[in-house]
């Protein structure tokens with residue numbers, strides 16, 4: 001029995017798909033040719049980090065995630081042309097989210113965390129399968145084995161981003177690509193008023209070998225697993241420069257977006273590991 005648009009809009013994404021299947025037996029693969037109900041989404045959470053903040057603060061992100069970037073049938077954000085330009089070959093995505101697909105030839109590296117799995121189900125009815133169950137900064141793969149490593153809305157959740165960068169550098173082949181999308185300070189309530197994390201802070205986290213159990217929580221937006229750090233494209237780029245200067249990395253910035261053209265609430269930095 002057809003459902004009205006108003007009742008349809010109150011359904012979860014999974015229920016919406018079930019209703020659509022009942023109304024139209026055509027396989028989902030032909031969805032693009034189908035006339036769909038006008039499903040509007042009042043809120044449009046764009047990334048797991050937004051949910052991480054919501055978990056601990058009762059606030060939800062402002063309307064910084066553009067709904068026009070959402071496929072109205074799958075309730076997923078559209079793919080990223082810049083990522084397709086740079087992330088060629090086979091690589092890794094750190095912390096993939098089903099609702100924010102990149103469509104690359106990548107394996108998903110993540111830890112199983114019920115909260116994030118539920119967040120993905122809430123947003124699009126699916127969970128991105130985990131191919132390699134590991135933390136971002138300790139991945140059991142051979143060095144030099146990856147053409148690219150991509151992460152979106154992950155770095156800010158790491159208590160020790162430098163340790164992760166060094167691990168990603170180890171895994172990249174010479175000339176490999178590190179592609180990072182990081183939320184803008186204005187994207188999430190509670191981050192905008194925080195000072196940008198300094199290079200010295202990042203380096204101290206590394207020197208003290210901070211992890212989730214030891215990183216101080218004062219000022220951390222969302223508590224354990226939340227937004228440990230706040231960055232602009234310039235401040236995160238300064239950190240990479242500092243790591244280059246210390247010969248810990250040899251990364252050349254090859255592209256950037258002041259506002260990412262994926263979801264639109266972050267910035268994009270693209271680095272190429274020195275060819276040799």
Ligand SMILES: [Zn+2]
Pocket residue numbers: 159201202205215228229
């Ligand atoms: Zn820190």
